[in-house]
Amino acid sequence: MAGQCIVVTSGKGGVGKTTITANVGYALASLGKKVLLIDGDIGLKNLDSVLGLERRVVYDLFDVISNRVELEDALVKDKRLPDNLFLLAASQSHFKEDVPEEKFSEVVEEAKKLFEYVFVDSPAGIEHGFRISSRFADRAVVVTVPEVPSIRDVDRVVGLLENYRVSVDGVVVNRLNQALVRQGNMLSPQDILDLLEIPLLGVVPEDTLIVQAVNQGDPLVYKYPSSAVARAYMNIAHKLLDPEYVPQQESRKSKGFWSLFGFLRGEG
Amino acid sequence: MSWFSDLFGKRTKNDAKQRLEVMLIHDRGIFDNADLEQMEKEILAVVKRYADIETGAAEICTDKLDNGRLLLSIRVPVRGQKSRR
Numbered sequence A: 001m002a003g004q005c006i007v008v009t010s011g012k013g014g015v016g017k018t019t020i021t022a023n024v025g026y027a028l029a030s031l032g033k034k035v036l037l038i039d040g041d042i043g044l045k046n047l048d049s050v051l052g053l054e055r056r057v058v059y060d061l062f063d064v065i066s067n068r069v070e071l072e073d074a075l076v077k078d079k080r081l082p083d084n085l086f087l088l089a090a091s092q093s094h095f096k097e098d099v100p101e102e103k104f105s106e107v108v109e110e111a112k113k114l115f116e117y118v119f120v121d122s123p124a125g126i127e128h129g130f131r132i133s134s135r136f137a138d139r140a141v142v143v144t145v146p147e148v149p150s151i152r153d154v155d156r157v158v159g160l161l162e163n164y165r166v167s168v169d170g171v172v173v174n175r176l177n178q179a180l181v182r183q184g185n186m187l188s189p190q191d192i193l194d195l196l197e198i199p200l201l202g203v204v205p206e207d208t209l210i211v212q213a214v215n216q217g218d219p220l221v222y223k224y225p226s227s228a229v230a231r232a233y234m235n236i237a238h239k240l241l242d243p244e245y246v247p248q249q250e251s252r253k254s255k256g257f258w259s260l261f262g263f264l265r266g267e268g
Numbered sequence B: 001m002s003w004f005s006d007l008f009g010k011r012t013k014n015d016a017k018q019r020l021e022v023m024l025i026h027d028r029g030i031f032d033n034a035d036l037e038q039m040e041k042e043i044l045a046v047v048k049r050y051a052d053i054e055t056g057a058a059e060i061c062t063d064k065l066d067n068g069r070l071l072l073s074i075r076v077p078v079r080g081q082k083s084r085r
């Protein structure tokens, strides 16, 4: 299998990379793709608990690069989608600097033989952890919240990704608060597109359901599949498969996420 | 309060957008030194077709305006009319 590696990155911390990796990865797996999620935030550990897989982690990335186990034996199978979704956890007892670039590259190359999509959840920042997560990726999803510092960081990260010859699929605008946008007190996705030089990959509304899903150890797309946020993640997954994908129009009565697209077209 | 601030409140997103526009220009280094030099050469070549100028004393620079925008200015001392022979 000649899979592709997609890094999810942002520059600024806490903007939603891990949540997006878990949910978009889950969404793609639910669409029948074979997906591996690699937690690139070495030293911390997030992706396992967002997926609710923390108790099933036996080996981690560090066990693989130090040749203690084969990659395949270190993977945690997600029982909700047992044939399609796997996790390679991060190690908590090491630092990012303990992972040499070429070792990480070997893991990515091997993973691409086994999976159609290999997602790497990048740590915040633009240092070593970001570099190893991004350098060997074929494609990138960049994440921002509609705030000045985050957008500025994304612009910087896009420049670095271009230097690495990683093709940027686009930006996900996370935690959009429609009421604030309507008031004129939050940048709209269109404003952000005017500023950045990359396409829009998706818009995820601010929603407390995300906290509830994380509390319960389930990806939101699994737990609340008919919510507006879940549809937002599903749309991103479709767009990764097909850049031309246009989310179908729903009846105008169903408010929420779909009216965001109205906003984008200036109907707001 | 809320309908009031909705109607009359400050639209802070315009501040955000303007500030970001300037920040990104600076961060991206659109006018880095090599660019500025090349641009100066090209502009002077055009001006030279219309006037007799002191090329050596020409100056090109960027400044930040009070409203945060970037000002690009070019100073070219002109000796006189271009000689028409």
Ligand SMILES: Nc1ncnc2c1ncn2[C@@H]1O[C@H](COP(=O)(O)OP(=O)(O)OP(=O)(O)O)[C@@H](O)[C@H]1O
Binding pocket: A010, A012, A013, A014, A015, A016, A017, A018, A019, A020, A041, A046, A122, A123, A124, A174, A175, A176, A204, A205, A206, A207, A208, A210, A211, A214
């Ligand atoms: N659309 C959203 N609505 C509400 N809360 C959200 C949303 N997206 C993310 N969050 C919350 O924001 C917090 C940060 O999210 P997340 O951990 O995914 O960010 P991150 O970019 O991976 O952070 P880090 O840089 O530390 O790795 C979490 O508490 C998450 O539940």
Ligand SMILES: [Mg+2]
Binding pocket: A017, A018, A019, A041, A046, A121, A122, A123
């Ligand atoms: Mg994270």
